[in-house]
Amino acid sequence: MIPVAWRQFRSQAAVATAALVAVAVALAVTGPHLVDVYRAGLAACRAQGTTGSNCSNPVAGADRGLQVAVLAVVLVAPALVGMFWGAPLVARELESGTYRLAWTQSVTRRRWMLGKLGVVALGAMAGAGLLSLMATWWSSPVVTAAQNRFSPGQFGLLDLVPVGYAAFAFSLGAATGVLFRRTLPAMAVTLAGFVAARLAVTYWLRPHFMAPVREVLPLQDAGIGLVVGPGGPTVVGQAPPLPNAWVVSTTVQDAAGRAPTAADLRHACPDLPGIGTAGPPAGPGVGHVSAAVPVPGGLKAPLQQCVATLGARFHDVALYQPADRYWPFQWFETLTFVAAAVLLAGAAVWWVRHRMR
């Protein structure tokens, strides 16, 4: 069965191989340039005396179009696998009637399904693994400079997880193809299901793989976010200086866990426009004073005073996943998606064996 499944898969594999080769060439050609920019940026920062997260490396903006393209390719590849390799796997044979030829050969439906699923799943995972390997290598200067590999936007596009995503999307495609017996509806449902699964895992499951570390930090005036919104002024927590960690949430609270009310803010920061005094603040950025926006000279002292007053009662509570949990999380998420893939594949095999009669 395996040689037969491979023969049926051959032309799709050829297309994927050609695409991978093209990507490899493009990345190999442009990769060294990024490395150079990165190293030059590091050297410049060292000369200036800034280190770590204070060093803004120009590599972040280098080859911006290509950066986006690489991200897009890794993001989209598993969905494409699901739609174009998974959905037609069985649905095509059902639509064209060739299942009447396949299921009357001397091989049981179980062997037939396992052969087809196994060969293409391995191909999908291998292809996704290669793609991810190349993309991770190429974008490592950017990711290292931004120290954001654990962030939700970047985590799913690096290292191991794309392999799990590809396996899952493929199985989802195959299973919906079996269920709907038609390729096009299966493709649509696969895409929707894959997107939903990715979002659900990223925002609902991943934060809870391990209990996040809780750290209480004093408020700092550099990086504090004071926002004047329709409900009055609020203060947004500031991200602690943890490179390559994943800050799940930051909140400003007092010892009892309560956030500062508008009254608290007006009492603590009477001299800040828009908060203590009536009227819009006379500064750049409507209603928002933060480190990202340069503080006009006249507001520096009132701001420090404000933060000192607030800081007596309130603290910055950060929930985060430390940087050294990156690889356990990669494995955890990959295995979760692979397990789901196996379940879906098993369901597809069961359906073909018992329900399609």
Add this chain to the structure above:
Amino acid sequence: MTAVLAARGLGKRYGRRWALQDCTLDIPAGHVVGLVGPNGAGKSTLLHVAVGLLAPSAGSIEVLGRPPAADAAQLSRVGFVAQDAPVYSRLTVADHLRFGARLNPTWDPALARRRTEDLDLDPRQHAGSLSGGQRAQLALTLAIAKRPEFLVLDEPVASLDPLARRQFLQSLMEIVAEQGVSVLLSSHLVADLERVCDYLVVLVASHVQVAEEVDTLLGAHRRLTGPRRDPASLPGDIEVVEESHTERQSTLLVRTDGPVLDPAWTVEEVGLEDVVLAYMGRAVAPARGRRARLGVAP
């Protein structure tokens, strides 16, 4: 002789609709069996159940003594050519033969090769560009090269031109003569079945109407023509299958075990097509011995 297909009260339902009902059959081995009936009668359903593509909703069926598609060994004993001979259009003829060789341990590569050569099939041609007749021959090769004991074909020649049809049946009969395989094929065209089948099953409205050897069938049916008469006046061992009357004349197609001695009737033999049409025309079978309703032609 062992039965190649034994069904007891076999039924298959799709939702509320029964495609097959109450089918009891004992098809002996060593025959070429024709399955004939109008569209929607359940022919494809019966064949798909026989090769394991469908499971019965009621009753039971055994093929070569075992449930259809019970395991790989059973699958290798039954060959199937589905309607319109499905093939993988992007694979070549040679690919299909390799496909057959890999998926069937009993595959005979010499037989496959010989047939492909005799039929002038180009091994490198993509199956999608074959003509209808060539596709049917390729599908037949795939079904027969694993040397099955039982070959099932679903309307193999329905969409073929007359020459391709004749060539296909010539091929099929040659295979039967050579390998001694039992065959079950369905068709609308009684004329083709007449040449190749020696056993006939007539399926109408999801029920089996007739299931016996063609010689016996033809020997038992007669056409009676004579002056206008009520069929009830016939002796009890004569069953009227079809009747039509004008004001002066009656024409009956009857089934009888003995000769019709009444001199008022002109007795003729009936061709297979007319016998089959008579059974296809009448409603779901009453029990043998009861008469059909009187139907008067203007």
Add this chain to the structure above:
Amino acid sequence: MIEFHLDSRSGVSPYLQIVQQVRQALRLGLLGVGDQLPTVKEVVAQLAINPNTVLKAYRELEHQGLAGARPGVGTFVTATLSDSTLASHGPLRHDLERWMAKARRAGLDDESIEALFRNSFRTFRDAAAQDIA
């Protein structure tokens, strides 16, 4: 080696047609003692008929003493039909042709001539059968 053909509209069952064609070939001298009849496979590959039909025909020929099967080799002609009649074919044909010309001159068309012959032949044959019985 002779070749068979099948007239699906003749009303004569296929196996009988084969028997008749063998007998006709024997009569005309196309087949002689020791000649091999076409194999079952060859016949069905050409006519697309059931192999059992051919087997039945060959068994009937064996029954009539005209052919015999040699296992593994084939079926062979063992006796011929009286070819002493061949000599009389010429004059008989001549008589027939004269009769047909006469019928034409009397104003009969083709169908009437054929019907007249068939009717007379049937009567003649039935009478002969009754004599035998």
